[in-house]
Amino acid sequence: MGMDRQRYPPNWAEISRAARERAGWRCQWCGAAQGEERVSLAGKRDKQDCRPENLAALCQRCHLRYDIDEHVGHARQTRWRKHREAQLQAGQLLLFE
Numbered sequence: 001m002g003m004d005r006q007r008y009p010p011n012w013a014e015i016s017r018a019a020r021e022r023a024g025w026r027c028q029w030c031g032a033a034q035g036e037e038r039v040s041l042a043g044k045r046d047k048q049d050c051r052p053e054n055l056a057a058l059c060q061r062c063h064l065r066y067d068i069d070e071h072v073g074h075a076r077q078t079r080w081r082k083h084r085e086a087q088l089q090a091g092q093l094l095l096f097e
């Protein structure tokens with residue numbers, strides 16, 4: 001799954017690092033502790049929108065799931081919503097909407 005660089009702002013690396021550091025190098029979805037290199041930053045389709053609430057530091061597993069949700073779109077909306085509801089019930093804060 002290649003990154004489309006065109007969709008990322010020039011200072012993405014910086015933004016990404018700051019956001020992952022803020023998350024304590026943990027996955028914000030499942031809470032798994034990640035090494036500095038392993039946690040990655042997920043963002044909405046519009047990567048130029050780098051507000052913190054538009055981004056999430058995720059482990060590889062959750063990032064994969066995030067991308068699937070992003071790409072598949074409506075067909076998976078229900079599953080996505082259920083996932084989020086489960087997170088909310090687990091008391092996890094979501095940083096993006």
Ligand SMILES: [Zn+2]
Pocket residue numbers: 027028029030031032058059060061062063
């Ligand atoms: Zn995770």
